[in-house]
Amino acid sequence: MSQKATSLSKLALQKFKTNFWGVFSFGFLVLCILVAVFCYLIAPDDSQNANQMHVSVHSKRPGFEVMMLTVPSGKANTKSLLHSVFFGKENTDTAIPIQDYQLTANGITIQQYVDGDAEGLSKEFSLSQFPNISRPEQIAEKYIKKQTFILGTDKYGRDLLSRMLVGIRISLSIGFIAVFISLLIGISLGAIAGYYGGKTDAFIMWLINVTWSIPTLLLVIAITLTLGKGFWQVFIAVGLTMWVEVARVVRGQVMGIKQMQYVTAAKALGFNDFRIIKNHIIPNILAPVIVISAANFAAAILIESGLSFLGIGAQPPMPSWGAMIKDHYSYIILGKAYLAIIPGAAIMSLVMAFMLIGNALRDALDVKG
Structure with a gap:
């Protein structure tokens, strides 16, 4: 029995490998996950939430370059190295975009950056404001650097590339957590409805139909407003609205499989219902559940993006x-x-990747194919 299962798994894997777009999308998804985990190591702005603002350089084109003077705050970073790697640095230093600077005997005088041909305000900093500096030349060497904004800046002057990289975490997190919640509820209720039937099935189907009749976005908005605005509230709200598709698929699969001989044999051996459902029925209905989970993952990303667009998401x-x-x-x-097209293209690419993976999994797990 185990050899048969193993051979079927290998056959499905081989079929999946022959699907170019499925393999390509899987590789793209793995890359996105790695970027999400180590985004602060990759992002040019490694502050928490990549939220370092430079209003004077707002809405700049991709590839924009400017000199940046960093003025230390003198406060020590209280966060651990591990925390900084995965959650960003607690940045208390002041970064100032400058057009020009002039070294003086007591420090440095800068001309702040302004858009156009106008001259920026001048500001002077003394040597005492820069730790471990004994000569003005060291200020220019250590604290003035040319910064390139590869994707430009947003309307608040934040690095758009850094915001995009950190934003992958939100989209992937909403997918994983919402799909986990939907699978937990959907498989449980669907298996109970399909296995026991009767009034239990009628009640669960009534609950499914009522939930399904309410527009998903309106239901998510209602749950979000009830739980409050926030990161985790969106995850729970989306997960609580996506279980109905899983429950209907699981119910239909269980209703067919519970008539199989191995389920009848398990009942004859005296196994309890929970053991039969967990060990004999659910493992044999995972193929369609995996396919629908990929589609739900894509839907969760779109719903979260819509909620954030409306202002009730993250x-x-x-x-x-x-x-x-x-x-x-x-x-x-x-x-x-491009300020709107870049994040829109990112959402489209991630959703498309999950849809292509779902299609590839459907073909690979189709035993009739």
């Missing part, structure tokens, strides 16, 4: 691709459409 300063589109959709007619 709250600022936490980066969310949907919130980025909300902040910059008006820039489409102002000649800076």
Whole structure:
């Protein structure tokens, strides 16, 4: 029996490998997960939530370069190295975009950056404001660097690339947690309804039909407003609205499988219902559940983006691709459409990857194919 299962698994894996778009999407998803885990090591702005603002350089084009003077705050970083790697640094230093600077005997005089041909304000900093500095030349060497914004800056002057990289966490997290909640509820209720039937099945189907009759987005908004705005509230709200598809699929599969001979044999051996459902029925219905989970993953990302666009998803300063589109959709007619197109393309790419993986899994796990 185990050899048969193993051979079927290998056959499904071989069929999946022959699907170019499925393998490509899987590789893209693995890359996104790695970026989400180590985003603060990759992002140019490694502060918490990549929220370092430079209003004077807001809405700049991709590839924009500017000199940046960093003025130390003198406060020690209280967070551990591990915390900084996975959650960003507690940045208390002041970064100032500058057009020009001049070294003086007592420190440095800068000319702050302003857009256009106007001259920026001048400001002077003494040597005492820079630790371990004995000569003005060391200020320019150590604290002045040319910074390149690869994807430009948003309307608050934050690095768009860093916000995009950190924002992957929101989309992937909402997918994993919402799908986990939907699987937990959907498999449990679907298996109970399909296995026992009768009034139990009628009640659960009534609950499924009532939930399904309510528009998903409206139901999510209602749950979110009840639980409050926030990161975890969105996860729970989306998960509580996506279980109905899983429950209907599981119910139909269980109703067919419970008539099989091995289930009858398990009942004859005296196994309890929980053991039969857990060990004999659910393992044999995982194929369609995996396929629908991939589709639910994509749907969860779209729902979260929509909620963030409406302002009831992940709250600022936490980066969310949907919130980025909300902040910059008006820039489409102002000649800076990329500020909204870049996060929109990212959402589309991630959703497309999950849909292609779902299609590849459907073909690979189709025993009739």
